[in-house]
Amino acid sequence: MAILALGLVPFVNPAQAAGGKTLEDVKARGALNCTGHDGSYLGFAEVDDKGAWKGMDIDLCRAVATAVFGDPAKLKIIPISWAQRWPSLQSGDVDIIIKASGATLSRDTELGLQFSNSYYLGTTKVMAHKKLNLASLKDADGGTICIPAGTSQEPQVAAYASKLGIKLEPVIIEKTEELEQAYFSGRCDLYAQWGPTLAIARIAKGKVEDHVILPDVLDVEPEVMIMRQGDDNWVDIANWTLSTLLFAEQSGITSQNVDQIRDNPPSPQIAKFLGKTPGMGKGLGLSDDWSYNVIKKVGNYAEIFDRNLGKDSPYKMERDLTNLWNAGGVLYPMVID
Incomplete structure (x- = not known):
């Protein structure tokens, strides 16, 4: 059941590029409005001693902001209580919820919400x-x-x-x-x-x-990014952002070596993925180098996990099921062709 939650998203016709209203609104505003937590949710969303947000969920917000703008700083974290998540999304106060939230039938069919693939299985x-x-x-x-x-x-x-x-x-x-x-x-x-x-x-x-x-x-429960229904382009952007993090990890591409690999890509697939050749962004309404920017400025999935929850964090958590398919877990990227 968990693996099904990580399945494929609908095909996007290139003619629909940049047609999503949410993407248009976010670009016009100049920043992504992403949910934070109303308090400390250690490892996923917490505020450091300098007042800056950090955590797994926060880094996923940064990844989406980077996909859209090429800059993780073009992000506004909006603290919202658990109960106010859905009204804030439905009213348009936030563009996406990344708040350790699960995909459920009632949230889909009764609240009119739409989900990304799962980024954490808990x-x-x-x-x-x-x-x-x-x-x-x-x-x-x-x-x-x-x-x-x-x-x-x-x-x-x-x-x-x-x-x-x-x-x-x-x-x-x-x-x-x-x-x-x-x-x-x-x-x-x-x-x-x-x-x-x-x-x-x-x-x-x-x-x-x-x-x-x-x-x-x-x-x-599969934890997912959550959006309003009716804007498939925005859901696709969330899904392909997550898939970018996983594909980079699977391919051994990190924030440290991404420039070297981009200069000399080992395959046409990697060349397209890193924006060396065109085709990665047009169907989504993004630039062709958006996935390169995400990896360069935020890191791949393993880098995000390790610094917030894993070996480089105070919590030293194991990946367990939240690992790649070839390392004993259930996560996998979608195919870039």
Whole structure:
């Protein structure tokens, strides 16, 4: 199911180049409006001690901005709560949501949203205070559980508890900092969240030995970039931006060697990919060197992951399923021909 979520996007006729209204609006404004998080979402969107945004989701916003403008600085990060994501997108206040958000049926059919391919495959998990000595969630009958408001974790917890035949008392909190404070202070016995967020929170608090992530997997969710329905050109730009990051990693092209490879491309495919020969941008309404700019100025997928979540970050997370197909994961680029 996860692999299907990473499938092909519709064909774009070159005659439709630059025809997407969102692309036209973004270019006219001179900056991409991309969602940030309303607080610290470590590894994905956080603010450093100088007030600058950083994280996996933020770098994906930068990649899309670079695809459009050739400049990652032509980006406005707009902090929005979980609950306000969809109204802000539907009203046009933001152009794209990149906020650790999953693709769901109701968001598609009821809210009128459209999704990119998945950029991260995550599971919903539950963390517990180790002193409670819980082997699995079934042992937590009657306990309190902290859940982020306005997210898919709410119905996931309810459905899983019903399946186990247990009762849990939900404590619903919107802001991530307040949610984590409630759990780590002991207000909640359990904390339900996206698995990577739990792992990062436990490390960031320096309390790895005091908390256990239970083996239960409540659900698997592909995290996607989200846009309004009705503008296929804009969805294609998001998808091909993600595919560019993955194709570059698969091809061994990094921000450090991209100039060298562009000067002497090893194949016609790479020459087109890096804008040495024409054809990469016309059908999308972008310049032919847009993918070169993305890799040069933002990096490939591995570079983005490593500096925000992986070996070059404080969190030292493994790629696991969020790896390329040829490295044990489920991610793969679309074909550039």
